[in-house]
Amino acid sequence: MTGYILRRVLASLPTLVVVMALTFFLLRAIPGDPAEARAASLEGYSVDRAAMESLRHNFGLTRSLREQAIDWAGRCLRFDFGNSYGDGMPVAPKLARALWSTASLNLAAVGLLVGFSLSTGTWLAARAGSAFDLWIGRALAALAAIPVAWGSILLQRFLAADLGWFPLQGSGPAGLASGGGLPLPRPEYLCLPALAIAYRGIALYSPLVRQALVQSLQAGYLTAARARGLPTALLFLRHALRNAALPLISIGATLVPALISGNVVVENVFGWPGAGRLAVEALIGRDYPVLLALTWVSALFVLTGLLAADLIVGLADPRVRLDEPVETSI
Amino acid sequence: MSGAGRLASRSPELILLCVLAGVCALAPLLTVSGPQAGPGRLRLPSPLSLDLDSILSPPSARHWLGTDSLGRDLLSRLLHGGRNSLAIASGAALMAIFIGGALGLWGGLAGGWSDLWAGRLMEVADCFPTLVLVLAVAAIPGGRGIAPLMLVIALTRWTEPARLARAEALRWRSTPRRQSAQAAGAGRTRMLAHHVLPSVLPLLAMEAGVVAAEALAIEAGLGLLGLGIAPPRPTWGNLLLEARMTLDEAWWQAVFPGLAIFLTIAAFSRLAERAGLGPVQVSGARGPAAAPGAR
Numbered sequence: 335m336t337g338y339i340l341r342r343v344l345a346s347l348p349t350l351v352v353v354m355a356l357t358f359f360l361l362r363a364i365p366g367d368p369a370e371a372r373a374a375s376l377e378g379y380s381v382d383r384a385a386m387e388s389l390r391h392n393f394g395l396t397r398s399l400r401e402q403a404i405d406w407a408g409r410c411l412r413f414d415f416g417n418s419y420g421d422g423m424p425v426a427p428k429l430a431r432a433l434w435s436t437a438s439l440n441l442a443a444v445g446l447l448v449g450f451s452l453s454t455g456t457w458l459a460a461r462a463g464s465a466f467d468l469w470i471g472r473a474l475a476a477l478a479a480i481p482v483a484w485g486s487i488l489l490q491r492f493l494a495a496d497l498g499w500f501p502l503q504g505s506g507p508a509g510l511a512s513g514g515g516l517p518l519p520r521p522e523y524l525c526l527p528a529l530a531i532a533y534r535g536i537a538l539y540s541p542l543v544r545q546a547l548v549q550s551l552q553a554g555y556l557t558a559a560r561a562r563g564l565p566t567a568l569l570f571l572r573h574a575l576r577n578a579a580l581p582l583i584s585i586g587a588t589l590v591p592a593l594i595s596g597n598v599v600v601e602n603v604f605g606w607p608g609a610g611r612l613a614v615e616a617l618i619g620r621d622y623p624v625l626l627a628l629t630w631v632s633a634l635f636v637l638t639g640l641l642a643a644d645l646i647v648g649l650a651d652p653r654v655r656l657d658e659p660v661e662t663s664i
Numbered sequence: 665m666s667g668a669g670r671l672a673s674r675s676p677e678l679i680l681l682c683v684l685a686g687v688c689a690l691a692p693l694l695t696v697s698g699p700q701a702g703p704g705r706l707r708l709p710s711p712l713s714l715d716l717d718s719i720l721s722p723p724s725a726r727h728w729l730g731t732d733s734l735g736r737d738l739l740s741r742l743l744h745g746g747r748n749s750l751a752i753a754s755g756a757a758l759m760a761i762f763i764g765g766a767l768g769l770w771g772g773l774a775g776g777w778s779d780l781w782a783g784r785l786m787e788v789a790d791c792f793p794t795l796v797l798v799l800a801v802a803a804i805p806g807g808r809g810i811a812p813l814m815l816v817i818a819l820t821r822w823t824e825p826a827r828l829a830r831a832e833a834l835r836w837r838s839t840p841r842r843q844s845a846q847a848a849g850a851g852r853t854r855m856l857a858h859h860v861l862p863s864v865l866p867l868l869a870m871e872a873g874v875v876a877a878e879a880l881a882i883e884a885g886l887g888l889l890g891l892g893i894a895p896p897r898p899t900w901g902n903l904l905l906e907a908r909m910t911l912d913e914a915w916w917q918a919v920f921p922g923l924a925i926f927l928t929i930a931a932f933s934r935l936a937e938r939a940g941l942g943p944v945q946v947s948g949a950r951g952p953a954a955a956p957g958a959r
Contacts (some may be wrong), residue, residue, distance in 0.1 A: 349787040356788070357796055364803040479930035481881035483888040484922035491918065585959055598795065599885040603898050603908070614889060617799045625796065633791040638789070 339641070346637045354410065357629045358403055361622055368393055368419040369619040375420075393419055393622075406567065406626060415627040420619045425627050428612070433631065436608035438519045439597065442528035447535040455538070455543025456570055462548045470542060478537035486530040493526060500526045502592040503605035527604040531597050546578035553577070583646060669942075675938065677931040684928060688746035695740055708740040711898050716792030720914050730916040731907050742920055745898035750928070752814050752883050752899070757876035759818035761868050769860065771826075772833025783832065786823045792818045798891055808894035813886070817879045825871045832864045866939065873936030877929045884925050900925050 369389040373381040390396055394405070409415055454470075461467045481486075486661035494502045505523050550556070551574050559573055598610035605611070609628060616624040687694075695708045709715065709727075723730045724780055729738040771782025794816075801807045801816050836842055836859060845855055863944035880900070886892040887901015888908065895902060903921035 346787065347785075349784055349791060352784075352788050353791045357793060360796060360800045364800050366803065449670050475934075478928075478931060479877070479926055479933055480922075481884045481925050483881070483884040483901065483928060484918075484925060486916055487888075487904065487908055488922070495912065507865065599888060602889055614891075615792070617795055625793075629793045629796065632793060636791045637787070640787070 340644070342641050342644075346641075349637065350633055353633045354407070354626070354630060355403070357626065358406060359399075361620075361625060362399065366620055367395065368620040368622060371396070371618070372419060375619065410626070410630045415625045418616075418623045418624050420624070421618070425623045428624065429609075429627050429631065432607065432609045432612040435519065435606060436597070436601070436610065437532065439524065439527055439606060439608055441599070442519075442524050443531035443535075443597075445534040446528055447539060450532070450536045451539040452575075454540040455547060456575070458540065458544040459547035459551065459574075460566070460570070462474070462544070462551075467544075471544075474537045474540055478534055480534070482530060482534065483599050483603075485533060486527075487528055487598050489530050490603060491661050503603070505605075505607055525598075527600050527606050530600045530604070542579070543582060545575050546582055549573045550577040669851055673940065675935070677934040677938075678852065679930045680927065681935070684746065684924075684931075685750055686741050690748055691740070691743035691747050694743065708743070709737045711736060711741040711744040720910060722914075723916055729920050730914065732914070732917055733910050738903075738916060738920060740781045741898040741903060742924060745900050745903050746924060747812055748893065748897065749880060749900040749925075751810055752817065753803050753879040753928075753932075755811070756817035756821065756879040757872045759814060760822040760875045760879075761825050761872045762819060763828045764822035764871075765864065765868050767881075768820070768826035768829030768831075769833050769856070769864065771816040772830035773837070773856065773860065775837070779830075782826070784835075786826055789820065789823050792820070795815040795891075798886060800843075801948055802891065808892075811892060813883065813893055815892050817882050821878060821882075825868055827900075828867050828871055829864050832867055836860050836863065854942065870936045873932045876930040877936070880925055880929050880932070 369386045373386060394402060397405075411424065415429065415636060417423060418425050418428060451510065454474075458467050458470055490502065494500045501523050505519055532568070547570070556569065556573055559569055564572075597608070598613065600606070601608045601610035602614060609632070612624065613628050615621070683860050691708075695710050697710050699714070708927060709821045713736065715727075715731065715737070717735065718727065718731050720733055721727060721731045721735075727739065731737055732741070769786060771779040797816055797819065801812045801847050804812070807814075841859065842855070845859055850858070883892060883899060884901040884904055886900055888904045890905055892901045892905075893899055900921050903917070904925075907918035907921060908915070
């Protein structure tokens, strides 16, 4: 196992280098430079040529591309990303705050996903074959087809604006007031964006839970347990769910990378101060340090996620042999 | 039962898609150039012409689905937007299937270093920040059109088809059929064309539906962020952006474009699901196809 992990990590190193190099040079190839973006953000002030030049010099953009690239590689390895071009603040704490917000949002979303899927799936499995089962199944399929862009607008409109159950957007006053520390997000602000991230997953995952349960309910040992007079609740918890867990974990593990990367839209609609919103702001302001730092961290996350998914599948399913190259090498 | 009737009863989602795509494709024929609907006929106003007398007017006889904040007819914008969005989605799906299928088959069949390279390419594509790619392409002159967006979506979505094709090629390589084909003296081309492609193509067709649905969702998201194709041109995503800005006063702007995206995504996913679960029998090689979620 250790050997496998080591080999996977080593094999991912070229991927990281290529991704970072591509991002670096692609960013430089985009027309428009950070000094101009900074000047454009100071509306009403005219910035003269000399000031622009000195900005560029301060940003280190006057050096050769090769020097800048080498400088960047070193910074990535040290996790020292310098200062943002936008407000001159250090990138690392900015990034840490954004990632913390995103992580807490995703954690809440995963909680909703697992909780709702398991309960809905169990509920449906207990009524498998009924008209109720059929119609809820159809409703879930429809729910899965609602794109997140539309779903989040609707959630915001109906649950926040019309009914007033949740705040419209933002992460609450605590989020704003925090200087250095990482504040716990307020639950009422967390609910809607987490739901917007999770609802499609719930719609896709519940039928899988149901199916796995229905299959394991047909097993002989369950008939035996039922014959022994085991109460239905225990039957589900102790026997069916446990044996259904295997395929569920392996499918669930493949959802993890998507959860980490897939919420730019939600964060922007709900004004959540996470990595997705930071990325859009940085792109518009041509804030290279922030962008490269984000790319670096998210590439690390995606690669770790892919590896973790394979490892979890390997641990949960004894039939999968991670060490056989034909079976699983990505 | 006639052929068309049988098709309709077996696959209503295919009919829905065809009707939607057909109406959207014919949108230019249904519109006049000015702000007013054509006299006495079912001709819509142009999607770009302003009607400042009826700004944000709710659905009425004059504007069937209402108007936006500039008085542009929503039905007309919805149809023209659908034309653009459906073109982006189907083009992106075809491109992704083509790139992914080719690379996956190459890696799976050739094995060794080729497989390693194909695998690394997939990893790079999975790690590459989509937004950076979107902005880089958008910054090129003429980069905020339909074809560039198609390409961007295809470049971020080809890895799943590639994994499918690779897995299927690997599966085939480990069957006795491969040995017998080899023993019978079949060359690479023959093995690809007669043995592997027939079992990979149905899978890729299924995946095309999935990618098309994803592409529509991505376009909607990018449009909502203001990063889609350049505005006055309508797409379903761009309509959502306008909807978000006038959410309090104009429900019709959020409801109709959203419904259109929803129905199309549902139809695409359902088609993909059927293709995956249906009796796929290709030269008797395949057992029951894998369920779409089981990858």
